[in-house]
Amino acid sequence: MRNWLSKRREYSRTVPETESGVGPMDSVFTKCEKCGEPIYEKDLRARFNVCPHCEFHYPLSASERIRLLTDSGSFEERDAGILADDLLGFENYRQRLQKARGRTGLDDAILSGTGAVGGKRVALAVLDFSFIGGSMGSVVGERVARTVELAGSEELPLVIVSASGGARMFEGVYLLMQMAKTSVALSRYVEGSWPYISVLTDPTFGGVTASFATAADVVLAEPGARIGFTGARVIEQTTKERLPEGFQTAEFQKEHGMVDRIVHRLSLKADLERLLGFLP
Amino acid sequence: MILDFERPIKDFEDRITELRRLAGPSEELRGEISRLEEALDAARRRIYSNLTPYQRVQVARHPERPNFRAYRDALADDFYELSGDRVFGDDPAVRGGLARIGDHNVVLLGHDKGTDVNSRVKGNFGMAHPEGYRKVKRFYELAARFGLPVVVLVDTPGAFAGRGAEERGQAWAISDDLMTLARIPVPVISVIIGEGCSGGALAMCATDYVGMLENSYLSVIAPEACASIIFRDPSRAAEAAEALKVTAADMKGRGIIDEIIPEPLGGAHNDPQVTIEAVGQGLNRVLNGLSETDPEKLRQARYERYRRIGAHATENGQVG
Numbered sequence: 001m002r003n004w005l006s007k008r009r010e011y012s013r014t015v016p017e018t019e020s021g022v023g024p025m026d027s028v029f030t031k032c033e034k035c036g037e038p039i040y041e042k043d044l045r046a047r048f049n050v051c052p053h054c055e056f057h058y059p060l061s062a063s064e065r066i067r068l069l070t071d072s073g074s075f076e077e078r079d080a081g082i083l084a085d086d087l088l089g090f091e092n093y094r095q096r097l098q099k100a101r102g103r104t105g106l107d108d109a110i111l112s113g114t115g116a117v118g119g120k121r122v123a124l125a126v127l128d129f130s131f132i133g134g135s136m137g138s139v140v141g142e143r144v145a146r147t148v149e150l151a152g153s154e155e156l157p158l159v160i161v162s163a164s165g166g167a168r169m170f171e172g173v174y175l176l177m178q179m180a181k182t183s184v185a186l187s188r189y190v191e192g193s194w195p196y197i198s199v200l201t202d203p204t205f206g207g208v209t210a211s212f213a214t215a216a217d218v219v220l221a222e223p224g225a226r227i228g229f230t231g232a233r234v235i236e237q238t239t240k241e242r243l244p245e246g247f248q249t250a251e252f253q254k255e256h257g258m259v260d261r262i263v264h265r266l267s268l269k270a271d272l273e274r275l276l277g278f279l280p
Numbered sequence: 281m282i283l284d285f286e287r288p289i290k291d292f293e294d295r296i297t298e299l300r301r302l303a304g305p306s307e308e309l310r311g312e313i314s315r316l317e318e319a320l321d322a323a324r325r326r327i328y329s330n331l332t333p334y335q336r337v338q339v340a341r342h343p344e345r346p347n348f349r350a351y352r353d354a355l356a357d358d359f360y361e362l363s364g365d366r367v368f369g370d371d372p373a374v375r376g377g378l379a380r381i382g383d384h385n386v387v388l389l390g391h392d393k394g395t396d397v398n399s400r401v402k403g404n405f406g407m408a409h410p411e412g413y414r415k416v417k418r419f420y421e422l423a424a425r426f427g428l429p430v431v432v433l434v435d436t437p438g439a440f441a442g443r444g445a446e447e448r449g450q451a452w453a454i455s456d457d458l459m460t461l462a463r464i465p466v467p468v469i470s471v472i473i474g475e476g477c478s479g480g481a482l483a484m485c486a487t488d489y490v491g492m493l494e495n496s497y498l499s500v501i502a503p504e505a506c507a508s509i510i511f512r513d514p515s516r517a518a519e520a521a522e523a524l525k526v527t528a529a530d531m532k533g534r535g536i537i538d539e540i541i542p543e544p545l546g547g548a549h550n551d552p553q554v555t556i557e558a559v560g561q562g563l564n565r566v567l568n569g570l571s572e573t574d575p576e577k578l579r580q581a582r583y584e585r586y587r588r589i590g591a592h593a594t595e596n597g598q599v600g
Contacts, residue, residue: 087534087591088525091510138590145587167500169510171591172524173536176500179458179479180486180586187462188583207500209451210439210479215459229450229479230441234505239442248446258449 032056050265057202057222057265061104062111062128065161069269070115070124077113079146084108084139086170093170100131108139109164112147114156118273123151126161127208133165136208140168141178144212145185151196152189157276161199162213165231166206179211186215195279197272200227200250200259214258218275220268221250221259228253283338285327289546292320324546331495333527334518337503339495339547340474341437346552348375348390348433351473354553355381355560356388362422364415368448371412373404373440374484376419381431382564384571387423389416389484390433393474406475407440413453413483417460424464427575429567432470432484437502439480457483462582465575469566471541471559472496472528473548488582489566490536492528493555494543498536499526536589 035054049058109131125147151158198216202225228248303309361377363370376389394400469489476498503521508514531537544551
């Protein structure tokens with residue numbers, strides 16, 4: 001799993017970062033880590049980081065995810081400016097936060113607010129794997145809880161897209177309690193009659209899967225996304241058992257009854273529109 | 281089992297035993313023995329009043345520490361065990377059922393670490409599979425249906441990390457417990473009697489009252505695992521335990537738990553009976569206090585309690 005992640009990081013560094021979104025780097029091509037075929041970065045970006053040859057789904061930033069899912073110009077961010085506090089004084093946590101903020105331009109591993117999906121207004125929270133592995137700490141917990149409460153008070157459907165390595169250990173017990181926080185918020189929301197749709201993307205693990213990401217009315221997942229409680233590498237280390245091919249993929253989880261549908265990223269918006277069309 | 285830092289205590293104990301044997305019925309060595317007994321007491325006091333966080337973790341894991349079974353047998357006048365998740369199987373890593381504690385009929389449950397090699401292995405050392413967490417959910421719902429308070433004794437190194445656990449939806453089962461805990465309109469009280477590790481502990485301790493025994497710990501991850509992930513060096517577990525702030529005193533100071541239940545000198549394993557009595561008294565007091573509370577008020581208070589906890593600040597510096 002470590003190899004896999006480091007490859008992703010290399011890849012994300014090669015994505016051009018220009019204000020217009022079109023820059024000199026767009027003529028650059030890269031090689032798909034999965035199928036080995038050359039891809040123009042421009043093509044990859046136009047397809048929201050899905051390989052045009054093998055359809056492999058690369059990580060997608062929260063802001064791109066929001067662009068993918070919401071009607072153009074409809075997203076309004078809420079609860080910006082909530083920042084993590086290093087209450088435990090954990091070695092290097094402050095530096096890690098600063099670095100992640102600088103690199104991603106995000107406050108933390110989440111963007112949240114309201115937006116329209118096919119004309120229907122929803123409350124939306126999206127995790128971003130590039131910010132300390134999308135790990136859940138107090139900010140992710142707080143913003144998820146506020147998004148849930150927003151959905152409840154404004155009577156909106158709730159959509160949460162997860163991408164998270166799991167717990168942000170630097171926050172110790174505060175992180176653990178975010179699982180309780182998001183759960184108490186959701187337990188109220190589901191007493192109402194508005195739907196909660198959770199979208200699991202690669203990877204979704206640990207405290208995120210064991211709290212809000214799985215507690216939904218409908219759980220969708222992207223093809224090939226790895227989803228579980230404990231990562232495969234840790235399981236192999238602790239149990240000395242060789243895990244089967246495809247263990248913990250979205251397809252595996254669907255087969256085991258844990259996920260409703262596997263949805264290709266480029267169909268996700270249409271799928272959500274269709275699903276929301278059936279529900280209040 | 282003797283923990284490393286308990287060695288000086290054990291040495292005194294061994295010498296006292298040896299001298300007693302040598303002395304037999306004679307009075308000759310009595311002075312020496314009582315001198316050693318004082319030294320033993322002082323060593324115990326010195327060692328146990330300066331435990332590092334990681335030493336407490338070790339005390340919390342002590343195999344002779346009183347476990348779920350000991351509390352159940354001592355505190356419940358009657359215990360009627362119920363089994364199974366009605367989906368897959370019965371997980372012996374968590375046990376529960378109907379119990380009478382003092383004047384209260386309750387649903388009593390907890391992680392069962394077992395008492396000997398066989399029962400420890402059978403109970404998977406208190407690491408539950410999804411069927412265990414689904415059984416827990418059954419207990420929560422049973423309690424809600426009959427208006428019974430729930431008493432949980434937490435003692436787990438974490439939810440089990442394994443192939444079967446993943447295949448059967450470990451994360452889903454834990455999440456479901458948290459969602460159920462949040463909504464049931466009955467008092468839910470928990471005491472962390474040993475280890476309180478990971479979501480596997482939280483699924484059973486996001487409750488209206490949380491007590492912690494003095495040498496128990498609560499953590500998002502085992503210090504050893506944290507050390508190997510964050511410091512890339514499992515031998516730095518003691519540092520990780522320090523950094524994660526896992527002790528009962530840390531939790532009380534941060535407003536995460538309600539109460540620290542003191543342990544006898546030398547840790548719970550040194551005097552299980554006294555420890556169990558202290559926990560029993562705490563449980564009775566809390567049960568008496570909460571059993572008359574309006575169910576809606578309980579749910580509201582639980583919501584506010586867990587909605588509040590976090591380490592974040594808004595830009596104007598206000599801690600949320």
